[in-house]
Amino acid sequence: MKRFLPLLLVLISVGIGMLHFVTPGHDMFLHDTWRRLSYLPITVGALFFGLRGGLLMAFVNSIAFIPHLLLFIGKSPMTYRSELTEVLLYFVAGALLGSLANRERRLAERYQAVSLTLEGTLTRLKEDAKTLLSFEEQLRVSQRQAVAGELSTSLAHEIKNPLGAIRGAAEIILDEAPEGSHSQRFAGILITETERLDKTLSGMLTMATPVVGEAEERQPLKAVVDHVNDTMAMRLKDRDIYISMHCGERAAEVMVAGDKVSQVLVNLVLNAVAAVGSDGHIRVSAIRLGDACSLSVVDNGPGIDPELLPILFDPFVTGRDGGTGLGLSISRRIAESLGGTLIARNLEGGGAEFIFTFQ
DSSP states (O other), rough: TTTTHHHHEEEEEHHHHHHHHHHTTHHEEEEEEHHHHHHHHHHHHHHHHHHHHHHHHHHHHHHHHHHHHHHHTTTOHHHHHHHHHHHHHHHHHHHHHHHHHHHHHHHHHHHHHHHHHHHHHHHHHHHHHHHHHHHHHHHHHHHHHHHHHHHHHHHHHHHHHHHHHHHHHHHHHHHHHHHTTTTHHHHHHHHHHHHHHHHHHHHHHTTSSOOOOOOOOEEEEEHHHHHHHHHHHHHHTTTOEEEEEEEEEHHHHHHHEHHHHHHHHHHHHHHHHHHHHHTTTEEEEEEEEEEEEEEEEESHHHHHHOTGGEEEEEEEESSSSTTTOOHHHHHHHHHHHOOEEEEEEEESSSEEEEEEEEO
16 A cells, blocks of 8 residues: 555645646635645655655645646736745645654664564573573472482492392202293392392482493393293282283394393383282383384373373372382483483373383
């Protein structure tokens, strides 16, 4: 619309000039009306286009006024000067209104610049506030980890001695058990699990420090899943809980950090066992995702309390009686040390799912 406004104003000015020309000279009422109407395009031009627009429309109105001025040639000089004064007033009005419009436009641009600056400052303040809240959350987690480290140190000595005795007894059983018997197999599992528990205690001792990936023997993922399956079968043989574990073909031979992956998977399965109670179903699936692997543990329990979900992996956060709140925290740290993630979610049909991805 603004693009066609100059043409419209010019047409209005020319039309007013024609009205002056065709109106009889003695009809002063109509001539005074046309003079006042001439200020309308000048005012609009000044408001929309500033000083340049105001002066241009004053010039156009003056040109349109010339035919009317020709009617006064040879008449009284006073009348002629009066008409010329009207033309001069066109330029005065155009210049004054245009200058005011330019000044208002500059003020508006300045206020807009100030508004943008304030908006940018507000955005930075919001970002700084988020950063401070993040630092506060990190400090809170660090404090919990510091407490966990102190607690772990005191517990480690109390647990490691009987753990060593259990392993010693298991080794005696293993030596005396017939070759290929169930006793030999279960004693081997017992020794492996005491070793894993010993490493878990070591992980608790370093709870307040980042987990550093260590070079360790890598095993096929299927062997790790089968080992956890055997371990859980022995633990749950007298309980009415059904566990299925499946390892996809593409993931079966992927070499992984066996002890760490086993520790996380055992923690997740034990959490699921505690959630489902009797007559429960737990499904474990291992698949390959490009260069990474993913382990999914799904149960048909009541799901995770929505209030606990955002802080589920914080130290000492647990949703069950007797829980320490350290298993999931350690598991996530292990996942991060393997370049992966550990997340949890509730399923729409009920139950919960934990997804452990790792390299």
